Amino acid sequence: MKKPDFNLAAGMAIRGKWGHHVYHVVRKLGEGACGVVYLCQKNGVLYALKVGTESSRLMLEVNMLKKFSKVQGVKLGPSFVDVDDWIVNNETYPFYVMEFIEGQPLSVFLKGKKKEWVGICAMQLLSDLEHLHRSGYVFGDLKTDNLLVADSKVQWIDVGGVTAIGRAIKEYTEFYDRGYWGYGSRRADPLYDLFAVTMIMMETVYPNRFDAQKDPKKTLQDKLKSAPLPSEYKKIIAECWRGKYHSATEMKEALGQVLMKRAQPPKRSSRKSVQTDASEWGEMIGVSAIVLAFYGISAWNLWL
Amino acid sequence: MKAGRLKQILLLTDGCSNYGEDPVAVAALARNQGVTVNVIGVLDDQQRGEPQGLKEVEAIADAGGGVSQIVYQKNLSETVQMVTKQAMNQTIQGVINQELQHILGERKTIEELPPEQRGEVVEIVDDLGETCQLEVLVLVDSSASMHHKLPTVKEALADLSLSLNARTGSNEFSVYSFPDSKHTITQKVAWTSELSAMHGIFQRLSSGGYTPTGPALKEALYAFSKKAIVRDEQGVVDPYEETGF
Numbered sequence: 001m002k003k004p005d006f007n008l009a010a011g012m013a014i015r016g017k018w019g020h021h022v023y024h025v026v027r028k029l030g031e032g033a034c035g036v037v038y039l040c041q042k043n044g045v046l047y048a049l050k051v052g053t054e055s056s057r058l059m060l061e062v063n064m065l066k067k068f069s070k071v072q073g074v075k076l077g078p079s080f081v082d083v084d085d086w087i088v089n090n091e092t093y094p095f096y097v098m099e100f101i102e103g104q105p106l107s108v109f110l111k112g113k114k115k116e117w118v119g120i121c122a123m124q125l126l127s128d129l130e131h132l133h134r135s136g137y138v139f140g141d142l143k144t145d146n147l148l149v150a151d152s153k154v155q156w157i158d159v160g161g162v163t164a165i166g167r168a169i170k171e172y173t174e175f176y177d178r179g180y181w182g183y184g185s186r187r188a189d190p191l192y193d194l195f196a197v198t199m200i201m202m203e204t205v206y207p208n209r210f211d212a213q214k215d216p217k218k219t220l221q222d223k224l225k226s227a228p229l230p231s232e233y234k235k236i237i238a239e240c241w242r243g244k245y246h247s248a249t250e251m252k253e254a255l256g257q258v259l260m261k262r263a264q265p266p267k268r269s270s271r272k273s274v275q276t277d278a279s280e281w282g283e284m285i286g287v288s289a290i291v292l293a294f295y296g297i298s299a300w301n302l303w304l
Numbered sequence: 305m306k307a308g309r310l311k312q313i314l315l316l317t318d319g320c321s322n323y324g325e326d327p328v329a330v331a332a333l334a335r336n337q338g339v340t341v342n343v344i345g346v347l348d349d350q351q352r353g354e355p356q357g358l359k360e361v362e363a364i365a366d367a368g369g370g371v372s373q374i375v376y377q378k379n380l381s382e383t384v385q386m387v388t389k390q391a392m393n394q395t396i397q398g399v400i401n402q403e404l405q406h407i408l409g410e411r412k413t414i415e416e417l418p419p420e421q422r423g424e425v426v427e428i429v430d431d432l433g434e435t436c437q438l439e440v441l442v443l444v445d446s447s448a449s450m451h452h453k454l455p456t457v458k459e460a461l462a463d464l465s466l467s468l469n470a471r472t473g474s475n476e477f478s479v480y481s482f483p484d485s486k487h488t489i490t491q492k493v494a495w496t497s498e499l500s501a502m503h504g505i506f507q508r509l510s511s512g513g514y515t516p517t518g519p520a521l522k523e524a525l526y527a528f529s530k531k532a533i534v535r536d537e538q539g540v541v542d543p544y545e546e547t548g549f
Contacts, residue, residue, distance in 0.1 A: 055414065056397065056414060060427070168468075174381070
């Protein structure tokens, strides 16, 4: 709950008490639930360093990072680098260091792009969730703040909410939490994450989010009805809430079908200029290439 | 290590006590009896800054070995579950720290262990937090200035039960309100594992300018010991009763 009440200036050195590694602060990257994340460098390599006050919570995150830097040969989340304590002014601050993922927030990435990208990003998330769920965990606090898009691929950067299936969700954010909307418990099962994926899709058209009001379920249904999303996506979202999908795989397949269908040549509309048509085509081809690549990757993984 | 039974009082208030014994002293007594006291100060959404009356909030929680937080009404649900869970972990950590001192024979806490070992210990704390039995007595200040906040309080409590019932360990909740002209506190909800269906629990409230936080806390403490007696009479074997573990 408490955050370190200091602002680290650029150039400042963070020295580990146990491992004696020194990291130099470049700039602040952001604030998480239990600490502040700084961009740092050591021997010319950039890292993300999270410093906090609550040692036990940071340690739990480190344990998760170590576990999920690689699951079944697939990289889920940033790689773990180092964990240590930093002593400054007689106070001890625990910190850990991870790989720096350079990317854009999802909202920035999606700006000006066609709505297909919402489906593609959701599919990317579902592919990663497939692996995570298969290894017995759910992501928990799945939200746009915990995601970055790097190389046109959505990546999660904060694994603090990862929870073993069957346990109480460790961390959550109301907007993405099915319990808050009356769509189930806060016990970790794969469907908990699927619900959060639908809310991330909703957020792409409601960037300011919205509250539950008196009747949470009705609020959500109304918002879905008036959401400026392709109707196929709205159908999948509604089906997810109704409990139609029992795994990330099933929901991914449903999304995949929609995306593949859309990749068919669109009907020529006479009013559109040739130029926009051409650029639209270019994007369509790009989209289908990525979707195909995805199928390829998952097929390959299954093969292994 | 086996998970035991943890007891907490969660006090929700918006003002300073002005009647009866010192709530800070009662909180210290509660801590001594193995009951943690958490306090949440509830502000109006339009309110600016921290009013004078809520200074007490931190002092009571400190003395009661618990967690305190001052929040706006709209953030109450998130805060109630966070404070309860954090206090739970804090208590478990306290017990583990004592164990560590036993084993290592020196004053050493989890924070002072090298990162490798710390990583193993926090997993144990986490496991215990998931599996321990939890008893939460919610004590709601329902003096006049709190009246319009009570619907939010009700929502937050339903949300608390949703969060805690996702755990493997069992939970029991009861809700009391104060002031009550005859008995200082009134039981609104008897011990139950679900706080979701609480219809009309905050109706027929007494209004009055006095806030007897200290006496109310003491009554809450009695309510806890009465519960323990009932359990003993029922012949429930509970070897961990004394320490919480």
